[in-house]
Amino acid sequence: MLRPLFVSLFAALLSACSAETPPSAEPGEALSGGATSVFKQDANAYSMPSANLSPSRRLDFSVGNSFFRNPWVIAPASTTTRDGLGPLFNTNACQNCHIKDGRGHPPAAVAAHAVSMLVRLSIPARAGDEQTLRRLGVVPEPVYGGQLQDLAVPGAAPEGRVRVGYEHFAVPLADGSQIELRKPRLLISELGYGPMHPQVMTSARIAPAMIGLGLLEAVDEQTILALADPDDRDGDGISGRPNRVWDDAAQREVLGRFGWKAGQPSVDQQNAHAFANDMGLTSPLLPHDDCTPAQTACRQLPHGADTEGAQEVSEAIRNSVLFYTRNLAVPARRRVDDAQVLAGRQLFQQAGCHKCHVPSLITSADAAEPELANQLIRPYTDLLLHDMGEGLADGRPEFLASGSEWRTAPLWGIGLAQVVNPQATFLHDGRARTLLEAVLWHGGEAHAARQQVLSFDAEQRAALLAFLDSL
Numbered sequence: 001m002l003r004p005l006f007v008s009l010f011a012a013l014l015s016a017c018s019a020e021t022p023p024s025a026e027p028g029e030a031l032s033g034g035a036t037s038v039f040k041q042d043a044n045a046y047s048m049p050s051a052n053l054s055p056s057r058r059l060d061f062s063v064g065n066s067f068f069r070n071p072w073v074i075a076p077a078s079t080t081t082r083d084g085l086g087p088l089f090n091t092n093a094c095q096n097c098h099i100k101d102g103r104g105h106p107p108a109a110v111a112a113h114a115v116s117m118l119v120r121l122s123i124p125a126r127a128g129d130e131q132t133l134r135r136l137g138v139v140p141e142p143v144y145g146g147q148l149q150d151l152a153v154p155g156a157a158p159e160g161r162v163r164v165g166y167e168h169f170a171v172p173l174a175d176g177s178q179i180e181l182r183k184p185r186l187l188i189s190e191l192g193y194g195p196m197h198p199q200v201m202t203s204a205r206i207a208p209a210m211i212g213l214g215l216l217e218a219v220d221e222q223t224i225l226a227l228a229d230p231d232d233r234d235g236d237g238i239s240g241r242p243n244r245v246w247d248d249a250a251q252r253e254v255l256g257r258f259g260w261k262a263g264q265p266s267v268d269q270q271n272a273h274a275f276a277n278d279m280g281l282t283s284p285l286l287p288h289d290d291c292t293p294a295q296t297a298c299r300q301l302p303h304g305a306d307t308e309g310a311q312e313v314s315e316a317i318r319n320s321v322l323f324y325t326r327n328l329a330v331p332a333r334r335r336v337d338d339a340q341v342l343a344g345r346q347l348f349q350q351a352g353c354h355k356c357h358v359p360s361l362i363t364s365a366d367a368a369e370p371e372l373a374n375q376l377i378r379p380y381t382d383l384l385l386h387d388m389g390e391g392l393a394d395g396r397p398e399f400l401a402s403g404s405e406w407r408t409a410p411l412w413g414i415g416l417a418q419v420v421n422p423q424a425t426f427l428h429d430g431r432a433r434t435l436l437e438a439v440l441w442h443g444g445e446a447h448a449a450r451q452q453v454l455s456f457d458a459e460q461r462a463a464l465l466a467f468l469d470s471l
Contacts, residue, residue, distance in 0.1 A: 023342040032412040032471070033212055033330030034363075034375030040331055045416045046101040046211050050327045052371045057327075064324025067317050068094045068101075072279055074153045075304035075312075084304015084312030086280040087156040087297075088149035088290060090118050094321075097207035097278060101328055102420035104207035106164045106184070106430040114162040117430060118278065119148040119186065120203040121196070122396055134253070135246045137263055137399035141200050143193050143294045147277045148202075156298045157192035164204065166431075171440055174455045181440060183391075184431045193294060201403075203394040204429040205260055209420075211413050213258070213267050214326030215377050218367035221255050227358060227382040238355045238445050240384030240408070245399045248272070248285045257383045260428040261398040262407035268322050275313050283313035326369055330377075330412050335470045344467025347460055351452035356408045356445070358382045380411035380471065389443025392427065404444060415469035435468050436461065 031037040036050035049061040070082065071092040077083040085092055090113075097104050097116045104116025122138035129139050140146040144159050152158045166182040173179065186204050188196075230241035243256035247265045256262035264270040272285035280290055282305070291298035304312040313321075335341050348354060357380040367373035385405040393404035401407075406428060414435070417424045425433055432438035442450045456464065 023346055025336040025342065028376065029378065030333040030336045031376075032333055032378045033215055034377050036215065036327075036329050036371060036375060037332045038329040041334065041416065041419070043100060043420055045331045046209055046328065046413065046420050048329045048331075050214075050329045050371050053327060057371070060320070060323050061327055064320040064322070067321050068324055072281065075302045077304075080304075081314070081317070084281055086151070086153040087301045088159060088295070089151050089153075089280040090147075090149050090278045091115055091151070092279065094274065094278075098210050099207075099421040099424070101210040103209050103417050103424040103426075104430070105421070105423045105425045106204070106206065107162065109163070113150050117162070117164075117204055117206045119162055119188065120205060120396065121146055121148055122201050123197045123199050124201070133399075137245060138397070140292075141197050143292055144191075144196060145290060145292050147290075148188065149277075149280070149290070152192075152298075153301060155301055156295070158190075159192050160188050161190040162204075163187040163189070164429075171454075173461075175457045177458070179436060179440060181437055182431055182433075184429055201394075201396040203396045206425065206428065206430040208260070208409070209413060209417065210325060210328045212330040212377070212379060212410065213270075213328065214367070214369055214372045215330070215363055215375060216257060216379060216381075216383065216410065217267050217326065218363035218369075218372045218375070219257075219361050219377075219383070220364040223361060223364075224255065224257070224383050228384055236352075236355065237448060238352075238386070240356060240382055240386050240445075241400070242383075243385055243398075243400050243407070256399060257407075260406055260409075261401040262383065262385060263398045263401070267325050268318070271318070271321055271325060272313075281312045283311050283318055284315055285318075287311055323369070326372070330379075331416055333378075333470050334415070335466075338466070338470070340463050340466045341470045342467075343460075344463035344465070344470075347456065347464045348467055351449045351464075353446075353449050354380075355449075356382055356384075356386055357411055358408075378412060381408045384408060386446070387444040388446060391443045392441055394428070411468065411471050413471065415471050435465060439464075 035052045038048040038051050040048050049058050072082045072085040073079055074085050075083040091097055106117045107114040121141040121144055125133055125139050132139055149159045165185040168182050170178045170180050228240050230239055232239040243262040244253050245256035245265050247254045254265045258264040258270045272283045275281040275283050276286040276290050360378045363375045365373050385401050387404050388406050395403040397403055426438040439453050
């Protein structure tokens with residue numbers, strides 16, 4: 001397999017460099033998104049178009065941005081291109097979840113709605129559910145479906161209210177200091193359609209950042225599969241494996257790459273499912289409202305399409321949003337030559353973090369957008385599933401992903417997450433308020449890396465965090 005060889009050569013190169021010369025930045029290391037990278041460091045750092053887009057293509061980007069940013073309204077309305085919201089939904093605009101195209105956060109204790117955090121629902125599979133599992137990856141909750149929607153249009157009841165409580169505990173560090181972690185406890189109340197299935201499985205998910213999605217989509221499948229080592233043949237404790245998911249357009253199983261468990265195969269399908277589940281909008285890929293048979297009032301409310309058989313998200317809007325989401329640029333790194341950042345990069349490698357957060361990949365020549373083709377990118381992900389241990393487990397399988405497996409989250413741009421959205425949090429459910437908290441929640445395949453970080457002194461921890469902050 002190529003993955004062990006790739007990792008070994010990478011480690012050997014870093015080791016040789018550290019032994020012979022002081023560490024230095026690699027040529028082009030600051031350009032996380034290759035030629036698409038943008039030099040933006042303020043609150044709009046995640047909202048810029050790919051740097052190599054032509055002026056005319058930037059206009060297309062702006063059109064897509066308008067549909068991503070502006071709210072949809074309840075049908076019927078005079079705004080016929082943006083009506084059809086609901087009947088059940090979580091928000092009325094993409095930007096409300098992906099705040100300034102960045103990360104979301106759990107709801108505050110006084111918040112009326114969860115907004116940038118949603119709750120996935122499913123039940124254990126039984127005999128006869130094979131076709132549902134093949135196409136959806138889960139068996140939805142019979143009454144509430146695959147996602148809890150806490151808002152509704154007049155005439156329909158919201159599905160419930162979402163709150164998050166926390167249990168706090170301290171983790172001691174080797175130098176005698178300690179850090180407080182918080183373990184979330186999901187609270188769902190005011191159910192609008194009766195009790196849930198007694199075996200319901202829930203998973204809280206915050207909205208991830210939107211940057212670089214088109215570049216990740218452009219990485220060749222064989223490049224990703226070469227990084228997999230499902231049987232851990234090299235004995236390093238890391239056994240990343242691909243998820244295989246259903247492609248709605250191709251009507252077949254393909255490689256999964258997007259979502260917290262790599263449950264979506266493409267940016268287009270990720271968008272379609274967000275339109276359907278988050279805003280209750282039909283589209284060419286998902287032409288039916290997200291109302292279950294038990295929600296009769298929901299199924300009888302007006303549709304937003306202006307002609308019979310049309311969809312609320314038209315083909316033109318679908319394509320505009322797809323172009324926009326593919327071309328949200330990755331910010332260039334900062335301070336790549338800084339001594340502390342370089343020391344942190346070595347500690348990142350020493351702890352073994354690079355085995356899952358693979359530093360660099362190359363996009364294919366036949367990318368969906370020409371600007372994204374043949375780019376050396378530095379996303380710090382392998383797009384594979386890894387078992388992260390019981391501490392982070394949600395207990396909810398999705399396609400091939402187990403209840404404790406998660407896709408390696410890309411780290412590019414993460415140092416600007418709380419610049420873009422000061423309330424942004426980390427990990428799938430937003431439990432981590434800082435990057436150090438996020439690291440210390442790692443378990444399972446990342447247990448050895450976590451133990452290394454726990455052994456670092458204050459200076460080493462500061463260097464590691466400086467490196468992460470530079471990404």
